[in-house]
Amino acid sequence: MHAHADTLYLKIADAMARQIRTGTLPRGERIPSVRNLASQHGVSQSTVVQAYRTLEDARLIEARPRSGYFVAARPPQLPEPDTSRPPRRSVSVGISAMAAKMASLAHHPDYVSFGAACPEASLFAQERVRRAVSRATQRHRGTLCQYPFGPGDESLRRAIARHVLRMGCHIDTDDIVVTSSCLESISLCLRTVTKPGDVVALESPTYYGFLDILENLGLRALEIPTHPRTGLSLDALQLALDTHPIKALLAVPTLSNPIGASMPVPERKRLVQMLARHKVPMIEDVLYNDLCEDDDRRRAVQSFDTAGQVMLCGSFSKTIAPGLRLGWIAAPAWTERLQRLKAATSGSETVMLQRALADLLTQPGIEAGYRQLRGVVAARVDEARGLISRHFPKGTRVTAPAGGFILWLELPGDIDTIALFEACLDEHICIAPGSLFSATDRFRHCMRLGLGGKWGDAERRALARVGKLAEALKA
Incomplete structure (x- = not known):
């Protein structure tokens, strides 16, 4: 064709x-x-x-x-969770071993896993990725015996600079630093603009990987109320900026993990103005932007930034090739410091893999691939919401994200999702309890469902079974 x-x-x-x-x-x-x-x-x-x-x-x-x-008939409308109400104080962070347990079961052949937010191989153009790696191996095999130096291969940095144009961002190739992952990008940014004991504002709930980084860097988390559809409450953030010594904001404005919220464009503009007034840097994670169905909300907050306050972090592990494990940072005001910190921390990435990713990013049809991926995962999410409406306890609230493969559920009554996690493990099913996504233990009745893994009859039956187990735990 x-x-x-x-x-x-x-x-x-x-x-x-x-x-x-x-x-x-x-x-x-x-x-x-x-x-x-x-x-x-x-x-x-x-x-x-x-x-x-x-x-x-x-x-x-x-x-x-x-x-x-x-x-076709659509799943019935389900109520969405309420805006979160975290405490108005910063807290030190401690993360449970459950996160490690979930990661170990993500691809275990004997388990059905909804715990990890990892897309499965069949969602990607595997043959296209294999050919790109093969071409890079043939053309640049000499680089395997050379020590890589510098902020990243120029061909990949050029491809990333073109890629972020899709988000409305104009970044010079020389201001892009290639990293090992989006998480390394975020860690480097935090180390650049904070020191141990500083307060970092985040969405609530937030990705447990962010809390893990904060814990390891000795930073304090200040969770900001967050709406499941529109994201971070800017009124609550303004109050926090006025009353706390916030040194950085770490947020995912498009398809936030775990609730899938996407901030409206006017709010993105207002956020940039607030940060500029307070001179607080923002670390913006754009990992999921290409999965968003809404063109406007794929636009990065950084695209509205005229004061140089926003540090952009991303990777292609959710959209092109998880196995390449390459990330990037675009933060012109801090480029030199980030380059030095990256060199001192982990050095440069494998040139051959960088060339392969640059090849993939510059091939024709990449936008068609994004559209196809969005369509496939949207169908899964719709089907999962239908199963939840039929099999989960009455009163369950569920998000309706504008893309991505993650759902956030708020269960009724006193259902403890840590107990549900244990009950599911007994039946070789893995879920992600809500308490993982906060440093305040406020989401024990919530859970995240990752729908990026295998999806077939076994997974449909398993999801229905999770609902029945939740029903059995009702007080």
Whole structure:
């Protein structure tokens, strides 16, 4: 198939998927015939058939014999969790060994894992990645016997500079530092702008990996109330800036982990102004931006920053190739300090892998690949929400993120998700208890579901079983 045709059918499928998810095309409504849609878009009927097959695979439409195609029934609306209410004080951080347990079970063949936020290999163009690594090995094999130096291979830094243009960011190639992962990027940024004992503001709940970094750096966490749809409460952040000696803000404005919130664009602009007034740097994690269905909310907060307050961190482990394990930082005001710290901490990354990633980032069709990935994971999330509505205790609240493969659940009553975690392990199912995602132990009745792993009948049965086990724990 030619790349142009490949792009066309995905564009048609993506546009129709958006109409269905936003309710423009209501459930049960008949959609145009293959012939009519082909005529409407000026494409071949085979292109429309491929688009409709994609939508069928995503369970967004269904074919009815002798009647045509219809929008499939959608899962019932579920209430979303409330805005978080963390205590108004900073706390030292201590993280449970449960995180290590979850990571060890993420790919265990005897377990169904919803614990880790790791996408499985089948979600990616594995052959394309293999060919890129093979080409890099052949063309640059001499680099394997050379010690790498510097802030990163120039071809990769150029590719990243082009990539962040999609987020509205204009970064000079020389201001990009290549790292081993997004987490290393964040750790380096925190080490650059804080010292032990300093206060760092975060979303609440927040990713447990961030809390782990803060704990290891001797930093104090100040959790800010966060809405499950729109993200960080800027009013609460303003109060915190006025009353606490905050040295940095660490946040994920697009598809935050674990609740999948995405901050509206006007709030992003307001956030930049607040930080500039208080001269507080922000470490912005854009790891999930390419998974967001909303074009506007893929735009980084950094794109509105005129004072140089925002440090941009990312990687491609959720969208292109998890196994390459390469991250990056773009923080022009701190480039020299970051380069020195990176060199002193872990040195430079393997040139061959950097060249392979640069190859992948500059290939045609990368946007089509993002669209396809967004469609596949959106279908999983929709299906999982339907299973939750049928099998989890009445009163369960669930997020409805605009992309990504993570759901955050707030269970009713006194259901303790640590007890649920243990009950699930007994049945070889792994979940992520909510208390992992805060330094304050305020989310014991919540849990995160990672839907990036395998997804089939075994996983559907396992998710239904988690609901039944939760029901059994109700007080």
